[in-house]
Amino acid sequence: NKNAHYIFILILFILSIYKHIYFQNKYPSNYVKTMEDKPLGYIKAKSLEKSLEFIHLKTPTHDIVSPGNLVSGQPQDDNEFGHYLAGFIEGDGCLVTPLTLKTLNNKSRVCSVQIIFHICDLELVKCLQKRIGHGNIYKSKNKKAIRLMIQNLDGVLSIINLINGKMRTPKINALYKMIDWLNKHKLENENHIIKLPLDMSPINNNSWLAGFIDTDGHFSIKGFTNNIKTHPALQFYICQREFDNSGSSLKDIMQKIANFLNTSLKYRKINGYPQFNITTSSYENNMVLINYLTKFPLFTSKYLNYIDWVKALDLFYNKKVKELKRAKNIPVNSLILKEIRIIKSNINKNRKIFTWDHLKNFY
CATH class of the missing domain: 3.10.28.10 (Homing endonucleases)
Structure with missing residues (x-):
């Protein structure tokens, strides 16, 4: 009957919420999502490390030192980090600006920054995620690649502040487009971002080329x-x-x-x-x-x-x-x-x- 049907639907709904809360609590920061068009599930980072040995390395000698256990040999340098990150994004990154404010389901659209890595570079990706303070790690299904995706406003603003004025390629136009969109739709006038020009300094002045290489x-x-x-x-x-x-x-x-x-x-x-x-x-x-x-x-x-x-x-x-x-x-x-x-x-x-x-x- 209809009452039984509604009760069944309600139980499924409650179970889905419980499952979401369970994973969020169990893996608050150290998880990797598998991805095609959308997240398919959660995998512990250690599980992915084991899979690297089988899928990519085909050997049990994959030596991993977790960045979380490393003590930095130098103080954080946002300026030099920004140059390196700009070079990396201009080599293998994507700055995505939405065309509309809402999806067909009336959900708010957001800007995103996506950076592609080879699957064997998971340790660096986790280090970057920790350094930036934002983003999720996605494993592309059936591909030897992973993505660091920053899809929240604070995270995107953090990336912009790091790389603005440090880019050297035409990808700066994608950055300008993102800044224009954020200034128009998300930021108050006093918080508007100024678009800085290309870095025309000598190529050996900073770490941009290292990120690009x-x-x-x-x-x-x-x-x-x-x-x-x-x-x-x-x-x-x-x-x-x-x-x-x-x-x-x-x-x-x-x-x-x-x-x-x-x-x-x-x-x-x-x-x-x-x-x-x-x-x-x-x-x-x-x-x-x-x-x-x-x-x-x-x-x-x-x-x-x-x-x-x-x-x-x-x-x-x-x-x-x-x-x-x-x-x-x-x-x-x-x-x-x-x-x-x-x-x-x-x-x-x-x-x-x-x-x-x-x-x-x-x-």
């Missing part, structure tokens, strides 16, 4: 095989498409990076898609990069590849190492070749061990 840079060890025709090379490269989603060219910022690294900006098409490419190959321009990243370090797992890449670079170019090998009557080339091969076999896609001690020095 953490998203799109790559450290490569090529050659060093038994094939004498294979040319050995230790290279860094970074690629960007010719135009962003708004149709604006990325040539200016890529040219600025190329000039800083004393190398040329190349233009090419891959599968019909035009892009700009920067590659370092000489000892001199690799050292320019090393000097910069010593001052403004990386923080994703790419940092581990960078450190190994520097070791290989040192082996390849360091005359003192070569002299030491000669003193021991060991063929220099063969010994260096063997050591660099070992390094090469354990970086980038071949990496099986991830450590996070470097997060102690996060901004």
Whole structure:
């Protein structure tokens, strides 16, 4: 009868509320949501860490040091953190401004900031979440990616205050659009945000490039095989498409990076898609990069590849190492070749061990 039906519906409603309260209390901050178009459920962060070993690493040697247990090696620096975050967002972030104030269900729309990471960088994502003080972590279903999403007003304002005046690419237009929307619909006149211009300072003045490299840079060890025709090379490269989603060219910022690294900006098409490419190959321009990243370090797992890449670079170019090998009557080339091969076999896609001690020095 109808009464029984209504009672059944009421029980389901009460159970759904209880379930929501239960999860909120049990996992108030340390949880990850799986996501396609919407959250599908809650997963403990430790459970995701275990899944990383199986899905991505396929080894039980995934070494994790939780940022929550780390003691910062330096005081918080909002200014430098803002430059790094701006570079990261301009590389792999999205600033979303709603087109309307209400949804079809009459719910208020909000601005959001979404930042994409490789799944193995979960520890950094949790560190960023804690540093920003806002956001939820979403695991993209069937993809090796996770997202940090800031969808509340205070969180979005915090991001804007951090990166405003520190952006260097046409993505600044998305920031301006968001600021205009917030000034019009959410903020009182006295709280309006002033739109600051692009950062036109030298690229090595701050940590922006480090954030940008953490998203799109790559450290490569090529050659060093038994094939004498294979040319050995230790290279860094970074690629960007010719135009962003708004149709604006990325040539200016890529040219600025190329000039800083004393190398040329190349233009090419891959599968019909035009892009700009920067590659370092000489000892001199690799050292320019090393000097910069010593001052403004990386923080994703790419940092581990960078450190190994520097070791290989040192082996390849360091005359003192070569002299030491000669003193021991060991063929220099063969010994260096063997050591660099070992390094090469354990970086980038071949990496099986991830450590996070470097997060102690996060901004």
